Amino acid sequence: MQLFFDDKFSAENPILNTEESKHCVRVLRHTNGDEISILNGSGTIFTAKITDANPKACKLDIIDAKIDKERSFSIHMVVAPTKNIDRFEWFLEKATEIGVEQITPIICDHSERKVIKPERLEKVLISATKQSLKSYKPVLNPLVKFKDFIKDQENSSDNKFIAHCYDSSKTLLKECYKQNTDAIILIGPEGDFSEEEVKLATANNFQAISLGKARLRTETAALMACATVNFINLTD
Numbered sequence: 001m002q003l004f005f006d007d008k009f010s011a012e013n014p015i016l017n018t019e020e021s022k023h024c025v026r027v028l029r030h031t032n033g034d035e036i037s038i039l040n041g042s043g044t045i046f047t048a049k050i051t052d053a054n055p056k057a058c059k060l061d062i063i064d065a066k067i068d069k070e071r072s073f074s075i076h077m078v079v080a081p082t083k084n085i086d087r088f089e090w091f092l093e094k095a096t097e098i099g100v101e102q103i104t105p106i107i108c109d110h111s112e113r114k115v116i117k118p119e120r121l122e123k124v125l126i127s128a129t130k131q132s133l134k135s136y137k138p139v140l141n142p143l144v145k146f147k148d149f150i151k152d153q154e155n156s157s158d159n160k161f162i163a164h165c166y167d168s169s170k171t172l173l174k175e176c177y178k179q180n181t182d183a184i185i186l187i188g189p190e191g192d193f194s195e196e197e198v199k200l201a202t203a204n205n206f207q208a209i210s211l212g213k214a215r216l217r218t219e220t221a222a223l224m225a226c227a228t229v230n231f232i233n234l235t236d
Contacts, residue, residue: 005126007041014060021058041137043068068135074101074182075229079222080189081105083112089124091219095226096128104141110191150204162186162206164193170210173228187222
């Protein structure tokens with residue numbers, strides 16, 4: 001069954017948006033009576049029958065709505081976009097498939113990329129959400145400066161971690177993260193965080209962590225951290 005994404009789709013408004021209507025009717029040639037599935041990215045997967053195959057506003061009759069509960073933990077990945085944006089997009093895709101609730105791009109002292117295209121990144125997230133049959137689409141927050149993000153998290157009760165490569169006291173993430181708790185994880189740019197940034201983060205209750213002995217690329221480190229938290233929360 002074909003799967004579509006529309007964050008405005010609901011039982012009260014069972015009409016596909018213009019982009020998905022066009023794809024459904026003109027590209028995939030669906031017509032009245034065909035059944036499709038729709039994700040709204042907020043926890044519900046709908047099964048519906050087309051009643052009006054309008055390529056601008058495809059109307060449907062909802063047959064079933066499956067509502068998934070939110071997870072018992074949440075992951076907020078805070079990552080400096082890579083110079084090669086393809087690598088950052090790769091991270092977004094894989095993190096979505098594995099499981100992540102929020103992603104915040106940050107600008108650091110050593111950042112080589114200080115501009116992103118949110119519309120393009122949203123499309124990557126939507127595609128990965130559909131591919132992996134996730135009922136929740138990760139929230140992509142606006143690009144923010146490192147110092148501003150740290151300030152915004154002053155009163156956060158989440159577990160807060162920062163991964164860096166400096167030779168100092170650090171704990172493996174797998175040893176300090178506790179199952180079923182929310183986590184904010186900072187991953188720096190290709191040149192790592194500056195020492196001043198690490199000091200600022202640790203002074204604001206971010207725990208310094210290690211992801212292992214190997215020196216990882218930004219996108220690899222971010223995915224490793226995301227996967228570690230997800231693995232710890234695996235249940236039978």
